[in-house]
Amino acid sequence: MNKPSSFVKGEAFEEYVRKHIFPKSHYDLVHRTHDYNSNNGDYIESSLKPDFKFRDKKNGQEFYVEVKWRKGAYNRNxxxxxxxxxxxxxxxxxxxxxxxxxxxxxxxxxxxEPKEIVLFPMNSCNYTGLYDSFLDKYSFYVDKPVFSGYLWKLK
Known part of the structure; x- marks a missing residue:
């Protein structure tokens, strides 16, 4: 079965995020949505949840992370x-x-090997399209884990 290239890229970036941004040393994996192949024959409803649910090892708080890969395509606006x-x-x-x-x-x-990472809390975003001014505000380090203290202060 051929997976669309967007799914292949998305899954590759999910692996990157788990390894580098939310590593096992800092975050327990509570839930992960099913991959393309699992959902292709019989869609699993929990796949509507964000990609990951983690537990912060420092404070025990659980949270979701939705991961999106974009080659950098801006729309006409x-x-x-x-x-x-x-x-x-x-x-x-x-x-x-x-x-x-x-x-x-x-x-x-x-x-x-992303060139740029942006990490923001869902409550800060009300739009499907984001301008550079928003993205710049939440720019994050490539290849570095997000620390608990930083994550929970994001607004």
Whole structure:
């Protein structure tokens, strides 16, 4: 079965995020959504949740992380479209009613070697398209783990 290249890139960036941004040494993996092959024959409803649910080893807090890879395509309004309206509504509802949601956006040519990382809390975002001014505010280090103290201060 041939996986669309967008799924291949997305899954590669998810692996990168788990290894480098939310590593096992700092965060326990509580949940991970199913991959393309698992969902292709019989869609698993929990796949509507963000990609990961982690537990912070420092404070025990659980939270979701949605991971998105973009090659860097801006639309005609000079914005990066990071999700669609349905996804935005779903992530905001999970963030509000269930558990905090963080978004990790990766940019560059290769999802295993991103040129830029953006990490923001869902409650700071109300749009599917993001301008550079928003992205710059939440720019994060490439190849560095996010520390608990930094994560929980994001607004």
């Amino acid at each position: 000079n914005k990066i479209e990071w999700c669609n309206a349905y996804q935005l509504k779903r992530y905001k509802a999970i963030d509000r009613n269930e558990s905090k949601v963080f978004i990790v956006l990766g940019f560059g040519d290769k999802p295993t």
